[in-house]
Amino acid sequence: MEKKKIITRRKAIITGLTSIGGLFLAGCSKPLPPTYGNILRMGDNLTYVAHRALLPGQSLAKEYNYRDISSFPATGTTNPASFNEDYSRLQKNAFADWALPIEGSVSRPGSYSLADLQKFPSHTHITRHTCEEGWTAIGQWTGVPLSTILQSVGILPSARFINFYAYDGYIDSIDLLDAFHPQTMLAYGMNGRDLPVAHGAPVRVRVENQIGYKSMKYLQRIVVTDEFVDPGDSGWAWYTGI
Numbered sequence: 001m002e003k004k005k006i007i008t009r010r011k012a013i014i015t016g017l018t019s020i021g022g023l024f025l026a027g028c029s030k031p032l033p034p035t036y037g038n039i040l041r042m043g044d045n046l047t048y049v050a051h052r053a054l055l056p057g058q059s060l061a062k063e064y065n066y067r068d069i070s071s072f073p074a075t076g077t078t079n080p081a082s083f084n085e086d087y088s089r090l091q092k093n094a095f096a097d098w099a100l101p102i103e104g105s106v107s108r109p110g111s112y113s114l115a116d117l118q119k120f121p122s123h124t125h126i127t128r129h130t131c132e133e134g135w136t137a138i139g140q141w142t143g144v145p146l147s148t149i150l151q152s153v154g155i156l157p158s159a160r161f162i163n164f165y166a167y168d169g170y171i172d173s174i175d176l177l178d179a180f181h182p183q184t185m186l187a188y189g190m191n192g193r194d195l196p197v198a199h200g201a202p203v204r205v206r207v208e209n210q211i212g213y214k215s216m217k218y219l220q221r222i223v224v225t226d227e228f229v230d231p232g233d234s235g236w237a238w239y240t241g242i
């Protein structure tokens with residue numbers, strides 16, 4: 001039987017870097033984001049190139065103190081139960097039946113309940129959230145680093161993107177450098193309590209080195225692939241490094 005190769009954190013970082021290396025085009029010395037060529041996505045090129053050139057892949061977003069925690073508006077969807085029956089059923093049972101499938105280019109596809117996620121060593125940090133609408137807020141997030149989960153399912157060498165699907169129909173994706181960033185997590189706690197429904201219960205993504213809308217709320221499914229899903233018709237940039 002063929003032994004499947006599993007990507008370690010170190011390898012994922014190298015894979016992330018070489019796939020960016022693979023985007024070097026003849027006559028062009030800059031790495032390019034996967035949205036390159038889409039005229040509506042020209043902003044991605046600038047932020048991706050600048051970010052990847054100026055910052056080491058793993059540079060950390062600034063962390064704050066407990067006393068810096070501010071009030072935190074809820075934006076976009078604030079309760080999928082108002083239009084999604086599956087979510088409404090899960091919410092009625094305090095998310096005891098919620099489980100997150102992780103599939104695609106992984107050697108051990110699986111489904112993780114909230115209790116499963118909480119068994120992994122947790123990570124907590126206080127960061128500033130920046131929304132494209134022009135507001136910022138500081139909050140404390142607790143969860144499991146996405147890298148821990150990706151190691152648990154064993155991502156395969158063909159993997160390049162982590163695609164997220166949410167209960168309100170929201171879809172988005174990040175590359176492996178952001179996925180293995182030490183502050184990127186699946187958060188189930190906010191300010192020392194369970195993640196409230198308005199902020200994405202039971203589990204949301206936190207991508208601290210990108211603008212707010214990359215931090216997907218109401219996580220339903222994760223698919224690891226060599227292609228990325230693009231929240232396309234929203235008109236928002238795919239890469240939004242801050």
Ligand SMILES: Nc1nc2c(c(=O)[nH]1)N[C@H]1C(S)=C(S)[C@@H](COP(=O)(O)O)O[C@H]1N2
Binds near residue numbers: 132200
């Ligand atoms: N599923 C889902 N995720 C989402 C959104 C949304 O509407 N649905 N809004 C995004 C935007 S624009 C921001 S600024 C943050 C808002 O998170 P908050 O409601 O906890 O402030 O979530 C992001 N993630």
Ligand SMILES: [Mo]
Binds near residue numbers: 075131133213
């Ligand atoms: Mo936002």
